[in-house]
Amino acid sequence: MKLGPPIQKILQKRYPPLSIVEKTFGNHDLAFKTDEEGFPILLFLGKKQADGRIKGDRFARRLVKQDGQIIKDHWDHKGKAT
Template sequence: MPLHRLLDQKLSKTYEPSARIDDVFKGYDITFLTNELGEPITLFFGKRRPDGAIAGERYTRTIKREPGSMAVAHSHWDLRGKVTR
């Protein structure tokens, strides 16, 4: 299942490098982890539990770069499965 267009736009931005960002999107709790360049690379989508973890789905991002530069040529998100713990 592809990500919602507005969520994909939100995750296309650059954030603080190597960070964990907790947020809400359309009534769902989201947490994403960024790489050393501040690009979101792991997304947890669902309902936040009292301990701060999310029960729902986990996605990972594949980033392809322009040859010889750090510019993103293409990226996509893959559903990696359910997160229940």
């Protein structure tokens, strides 16, 4: 599964540092964890269950910075999230 441009647009924004943000996009629920600078680094995409967990897919972001500039930014599909 690939992340489409509309979802990537949501993930390009900055959010509160070291937090978990939950959003809804179309029929999908999103939950992502942010790093100390507020960039999303771990994403769960799918359907939210009654217990609050998201059942679907898990993605991790590879974000490499040098001198304050982002030189590599890539999302890897890590498999199913249960």
